[in-house]
Amino acid sequence: MVNPTFYLVDVFAKEKYTGNQLAVVRNASKLVTEQMQKIANEMHFSETTFIPSDQKRDGGYDVRIFTPANELPFAGHPTLGTAYIIKHFIASETVNEVTLNLKVGKIPVTFEKDAEGSEILWMHQMPPTFGNTYTSLEVSKMLSLSERDVDVNHPIQEVSTGIPFLIVPLKTLKAVKQARVNRHSEQKTRIPAGILVFAPETYNKENDLNVRVFVDLFGIPEDPATGSGNGCLAAYLAHHKFYGDKPVNIKVEQGYEIGRPSLLYLKAENRNGNISIHVGGKVFMVAKGEFFETPL
Numbered sequence: 359m360v361n362p363t364f365y366l367v368d369v370f371a372k373e374k375y376t377g378n379q380l381a382v383v384r385n386a387s388k389l390v391t392e393q394m395q396k397i398a399n400e401m402h403f404s405e406t407t408f409i410p411s412d413q414k415r416d417g418g419y420d421v422r423i424f425t426p427a428n429e430l431p432f433a434g435h436p437t438l439g440t441a442y443i444i445k446h447f448i449a450s451e452t453v454n455e456v457t458l459n460l461k462v463g464k465i466p467v468t469f470e471k472d473a474e475g476s477e478i479l480w481m482h483q484m485p486p487t488f489g490n491t492y493t494s495l496e497v498s499k500m501l502s503l504s505e506r507d508v509d510v511n512h513p514i515q516e517v518s519t520g521i522p523f524l525i526v527p528l529k530t531l532k533a534v535k536q537a538r539v540n541r542h543s544e545q546k547t548r549i550p551a552g553i554l555v556f557a558p559e560t561y562n563k564e565n566d567l568n569v570r571v572f573v574d575l576f577g578i579p580e581d582p583a584t585g586s587g588n589g590c591l592a593a594y595l596a597h598h599k600f601y602g603d604k605p606v607n608i609k610v611e612q613g614y615e616i617g618r619p620s621l622l623y624l625k626a627e628n629r630n631g632n633i634s635i636h637v638g639g640k641v642f643m644v645a646k647g648e649f650f651e652t653p654l
């Protein structure tokens with residue numbers, strides 16, 4: 359039996375050692391769920407992915423995603439990072455698209471070049487669903503903010519493209535920076551979702567929105583770059599016409615408050631209620647290694 363190998367990559371990164379860290383484990387066919395969970399906890403990144411086989415099945419590659427505490431049906435930066443590894447280390451021929459078979463369904467990832475020749479990966483997310491809305495008073499208490507910090511011109515709503523996120527519009531970058539999840543809030547226990555806060559003020563003027571994401575639900579106090587959450591944000595912006603009738607085509611910064619500056623590209627278009635969502639970013643290879651033995 360070949361020992362599982364692993365790759366470390368930075369996803370939604372501007373350069374190496376920024377963005378969101380990911381471990382991708384290859385040759386994982388002999389690992390059972392309990393072993394995968396132990397390895398994910400050992401890596402202790404926000405997510406670790408497992409590729410059971412180098413061979414395609416039903417047109418895509420089977421992939422499983424774990425946080426240190428749970429398995430997920432979908433997550434954004436693991437999807438991009440794993441597709442990068444498949445293209446550059448597993449696929450037997452040059453490809454411009456890789457499909458991942460995830461628990462949420464098939465997610466295609468395409469590869470493009472920007473004006474500088476750098477590779478950008480784009481994932482096409484599942485159609486969004488829109489859930490409960492909340493009041494500014496409820497959310498401000500939960501985020502340890504003043505009710506005046508919440509932008510009441512836009513709704514506070516749960517959105518899901520596979521994993522639900524509560525999208526919270528704030529007025530200023532200062533409010534985003536001050537947001538702290540009140541873990542004793544009665545309201546927090548009622549929200550079965552991650553929390554994404556955003557504002558139109560940014561650290562870097564070339565970006566359009568600043569975002570922070572809190573995912574206590576999966577044991578992640580704050581995530582540096584969240585493809586799934588930003589996909590929900592893109593759907594929200596298109597659905598509620600945040601930019602009017604124009605398609606969403608923006609740059610989002612995240613992770614600055616925890617020392618992992620990240621850059622995500624969001625595209626979304628609402629055609630008669632059918633919203634298409636694409637989330638993109640760059641991936642940087644950091645390291646490769648091999649497990650001596652797998653946990654029992």
